[in-house]
Structures are given as C-alpha cells and as structure tokens.
Amino acid sequence: MLHYTLQRLVVAISVAITVSIVAFFLLHLSGDIAISIAGPEATPAQVEAIRQQFGLDRPLVVQYLEWLWKAVRFDFGDSFYFRSSVVSLIASRIPVTLTLGAISLCLSLLIAVPLGVLAAVYNGTIIDRLALSFSVIGQAIPTFCLGLGLIILFSVTLRWLPVSGASTWKHYILPSIALGWYAVPAVMRLSRNGMLEVLSADYIRTARAKGLSPGVVIFKHALRNAIIPVVALAAVQFGFMLGGSIVIEAVFSMHGLGYLAWEAIARNDFPVVQAVVLILATIYVGLTFLADILNAFLDPRIRLA
Amino acid sequence: MALLEVQDLVIDIPTASGLLHAVSEVSFSVDRGETLAIVGESGSGKSLTSLAIMDLLPRVAKRRAATLTFDGTDLLSMREPEMRKLRGSRMAMIFQEPMTSLNPAYTIGNQLMEALRCHEDVGAEKARARAVELLERVGIAGAERRLLQYPHQLSGGLRQRVMIAMALMCKPDLIIADEPTTALDVTIQAQILRLLHDLKKEFGMAMILVTHDLGVVARVADKVAVMYAGAIVERGPARAVFKAPSHPYTRGLLNCIPVPGRTAPGTPLGAIRGQLPNLIGRLEGCAFRDRCDFAAPECSGPMRYVPVDAGHDVRCIRAEARKAVA
Numbered sequence: 186m187l188h189y190t191l192q193r194l195v196v197a198i199s200v201a202i203t204v205s206i207v208a209f210f211l212l213h214l215s216g217d218i219a220i221s222i223a224g225p226e227a228t229p230a231q232v233e234a235i236r237q238q239f240g241l242d243r244p245l246v247v248q249y250l251e252w253l254w255k256a257v258r259f260d261f262g263d264s265f266y267f268r269s270s271v272v273s274l275i276a277s278r279i280p281v282t283l284t285l286g287a288i289s290l291c292l293s294l295l296i297a298v299p300l301g302v303l304a305a306v307y308n309g310t311i312i313d314r315l316a317l318s319f320s321v322i323g324q325a326i327p328t329f330c331l332g333l334g335l336i337i338l339f340s341v342t343l344r345w346l347p348v349s350g351a352s353t354w355k356h357y358i359l360p361s362i363a364l365g366w367y368a369v370p371a372v373m374r375l376s377r378n379g380m381l382e383v384l385s386a387d388y389i390r391t392a393r394a395k396g397l398s399p400g401v402v403i404f405k406h407a408l409r410n411a412i413i414p415v416v417a418l419a420a421v422q423f424g425f426m427l428g429g430s431i432v433i434e435a436v437f438s439m440h441g442l443g444y445l446a447w448e449a450i451a452r453n454d455f456p457v458v459q460a461v462v463l464i465l466a467t468i469y470v471g472l473t474f475l476a477d478i479l480n481a482f483l484d485p486r487i488r489l490a
Numbered sequence: 491m492a493l494l495e496v497q498d499l500v501i502d503i504p505t506a507s508g509l510l511h512a513v514s515e516v517s518f519s520v521d522r523g524e525t526l527a528i529v530g531e532s533g534s535g536k537s538l539t540s541l542a543i544m545d546l547l548p549r550v551a552k553r554r555a556a557t558l559t560f561d562g563t564d565l566l567s568m569r570e571p572e573m574r575k576l577r578g579s580r581m582a583m584i585f586q587e588p589m590t591s592l593n594p595a596y597t598i599g600n601q602l603m604e605a606l607r608c609h610e611d612v613g614a615e616k617a618r619a620r621a622v623e624l625l626e627r628v629g630i631a632g633a634e635r636r637l638l639q640y641p642h643q644l645s646g647g648l649r650q651r652v653m654i655a656m657a658l659m660c661k662p663d664l665i666i667a668d669e670p671t672t673a674l675d676v677t678i679q680a681q682i683l684r685l686l687h688d689l690k691k692e693f694g695m696a697m698i699l700v701t702h703d704l705g706v707v708a709r710v711a712d713k714v715a716v717m718y719a720g721a722i723v724e725r726g727p728a729r730a731v732f733k734a735p736s737h738p739y740t741r742g743l744l745n746c747i748p749v750p751g752r753t754a755p756g757t758p759l760g761a762i763r764g765q766l767p768n769l770i771g772r773l774e775g776c777a778f779r780d781r782c783d784f785a786a787p788e789c790s791g792p793m794r795y796v797p798v799d800a801g802h803d804v805r806c807i808r809a810e811a812r813k814a815v816a
Contacts, residue, residue: 394546
C-alpha cells in the first residue's frame, strides 16, 4: 500500500510539473508580454524598459525556473491589472469556486449513482429507458444554456432564487445545478454499465444462493465493485467542473477562480493566468491522486498487490 | 417421502428465433443422505435444472413443473422472501467457477460469516468460530489467518474449499454442486470430490452432483440421471446404470472414457457422432435419434420411459425391442 501510494504520488507530481511547463511556455509563446504590459501607445524604448524591468529579456528556461521556484513558495508575483499580489487575489476567490465545485460534484453523484443503479437493476424496463433518455438530454444541453434557462425560470419568472452573486447559500443553488448537471450523464452511464456487468458476475449468483436479501446483494456485493471505475471518473469530472466553472461563474457573476481567470485572460494579466492554471491543474492532479488512493481502499486487489 | 421431489420440470427461454426448450419434462427425486448425479454434456440443461430448484434461474428463463417440493413444501407456489429463507440455510449451492464465485472486495471471513448471519441470529464471535471450524474441516490450514485474506490471495483449489465451507455454514439438508471440480487441476479434482463425499456423509446431507464426468459419478453417486438435450434419457441406481447402460447415449458416453483394467491398451475410444440438436421450436420424438445407430421411424413419435430394472428406466422406445433381441 505504501509502495502504491508513493508510486501514485510520484506520478501526480510529475503531471503537475509537466502542466506547469506547458502552461508557462504556451503563455509566453502566445505573444510578446512586454508589449501587452506596455500597452498599444508605448514607444519601442518603453517596451524595452519594461522587458528589462520584468526580466523578460532573459532565456525562457531561466524565467520558468525562477517562476517555479517562487511558485512552490506561494509567490506568484503581482497582478498587472489588480493592485494586489496574485496570492491574495486567489485566496479571496478560491472559496467560491471550491464550494461551487464540491456542491456540484456531490449533487451530481447523488443523482447519477442511484439513477445508474436503478437503471441497471431494472435493466430493459421503462425505468432504464427513462434514465437513459435523461442522460442523453443531459448531455445535449450546454452548461451555459442550462444556467440561463434556470435563471429565467427560477429567478426571473418565479422569483424564488437570486439571479447572480455568491453572498448567501441561496446563490449557490442554481449554479450548482447547472454545473453538476454536466457530470450526471457520464457518471450515470458508467454506474449503470458497471452495475450491469457486476450483477451478472458469478459472485452475485453466490450471494443470492446464500439467501441474502436483494438490498444486501445490490448494495454490499454489487455496488462496492461497480463503484470502483466511477470513483476515477468522478475525479476527472470534477476537473472538468473546475473548467466549466469559468463559464458558470461568468453566467451567474460569481467572483470565483473561474471568473478571475476570465478577467485575467481578457486583460492579458499573465501572472494571474499562470497562477490560476497551475492551481486548477494541481487541484485536478490532487483529486486524481485521491481517487487512486480511494480505489485502493475499495479494491483489495490494488491494495494488496 | 423424498427430500426433493421434481416432476415434469420444464424450462423455456424465449429467444428472437422462437421458444428454446432448455429443459423438458425432467423428473427425479432425492432422498435424505442420498447423492444424485445429473450427467450430461454442455447445453444438456443440467445446470439450469439445478438453478431451477434454487429458483435462481436467469430472469428470461421460465420455469414450470407438475411437482417441485422440498421436504414436503411446495416450492412452486413459494414467494421470494420464503424462498430466500431456504436458500443457503436448508439448500446450498456450490458453483463451477471458484475463481469468480467469491466477491473480490470482501475477506473470506466476511463472506463466510455472512452466510450464517443472514439466516441465524448469532453474534460475530459465534459465526467466526463456525467459519474457522468449517475451514479446518474442508482442509484449509491456518484458518484464522485465512479469514482475513481476500479471494485473489487464494488458489483455485482453496477457493473451492472456501465455497464448500460457505455452503455448509448453516448445515443444509441438500447441497447442490454444479460441476464443482471442472475448473480445477486433475489432482485437486479428486481431493475436492473425496471431501464433498465425506462431508455429505458426516453432515447427513443429500447431494445433487451436476457433472459431465462419468468417472466422478461412478465414485460417489447413489443414483444417476443422464440428461440429453434437456431431457433425462436414462435414470436409475448408479450401479445399475453403469452395469447395464440401456440408452444408446449413455452407452456412447461410457465408451468415451477409458476404464483402468478393462479398456485394453491401444483400443480406440468411442465417440458420439453429430452434435446437440437445436432446441428451439417443438421437439417431437427422441432428440438423440439423429445421432443414434439404432434409430427407427417410430423414434420420431411420442416418447415414454421404459423400465429396465427396479428403479432403472430409459427414455427409448427401442429399448424393449433391443432387449428382446438380446
């Protein structure tokens, strides 16, 4: 188990470093940062001065290593646009995004997994077909469309919930539904397929031959095995949700990390963009690592290999 | 009265190309302490028959019977919750695939104790003690340690021993072993068979042994039912069937296996020509007639059982004629 954990940890750190390299170089290749900072009115001499002031005249590798060295000590420099350090900006924005992401993930798992189990247990019946139709519809509706639709119905027409912002728990209801909706079809279908496969396994027949009740057979013997691939998928979906939250935060005007990224990209605020990309990637890698560990707990064949 | 009484058991499976008659009019009985062997090749309906007794057939398969009683109780009219109380407690089952028949996510101990605790109101300690006792009885060394192990840490032979111990947790009256040795090494096969036979006697259980291996039958069975294409073609006391096999199919099967001391070295073993008929649609007459050396026009007509000896009969209308000739 220790060996497995260390192995996964090394993989996770390697992925995080790779992402940081790709993010750093892509941004620097996308245009001359000195010109962006100086603005369209600046003279060549001013641009050159900025280039020297920000150390942009040095080789990219040196710039990357310096940035990374500071980044591991949580120093991402200052924002070009906002008058504060990148770290304090992120610290003020990240709670909104993490709350939104966590609620959305819980919501989607609470809907998708039971629905998948139900569809598998009642395979081929009307319940199964309804669940599958639901997942097709789910996949066909873009996140922002659903977000706007929810606003029109629940905020504008019915006036039950606020349109935008993130100040109370009520503000989180609609964005969480819109964001969580995105993960439901994939998770539901994986749960359903996993359950279908497991329910026809020999050990399920053994469990039934023991005289166990359907509840014990389905939840103790089948779901425990069917849920293993779902855990890995849930981590991936949470990563997508962090990306999707850029759209949802914009639609609902929630000042989270996604909204910050959107603002920073629009204003060529490179230090902020780089930091947000690195943090989102690290969260994603961290979740994948957690999913691997959780799977080891669920599956003794991984744990005791 | 017999412990298990099966009369005219029929299993139909609807398919896209018509109704598949997987099992047709199968009748047999098993007394307490008796071993019945159901013999047949793959697809003869022997496994479905055993699953039908436990009411564990796949959902698509439809079961009918004139009589299906266990210890005097009608199983046909029994509802699922009552059936569940019988399963595992009074009739237990051992399956063909020890590698996949145990849940990979739980320890051996968990799965063994669960078998007892879902039927009897006993504490964990008592269930544990019984699990250890049975693991030791089925010949697993270090039982205490094994309880904490997972199925993937055990060999196929050990897993089948665990399956046997699990089936015995509630001291059942009837144990159904569906090809319990097929997936195992030849050396392990004999040990497992010996073990099953000894346990059956020790616990005073009845056993239904489903197998395609006639060698297995000869060693442990009291009674034999030979199945072909979903029907029992010959049934009777094991000794009588082996001594005077009366159905051409039974004889064909016996000719396929070498008998030490009787089959002379160099003698070619027999083979049954042709293959199993398609069981979709109405089957009239003897299903074996296309492969039979003694087939006559009347074999397409209605079939009936012809007595050979006391308790030994054969589903072959030519048996009488051939007997007269002999």
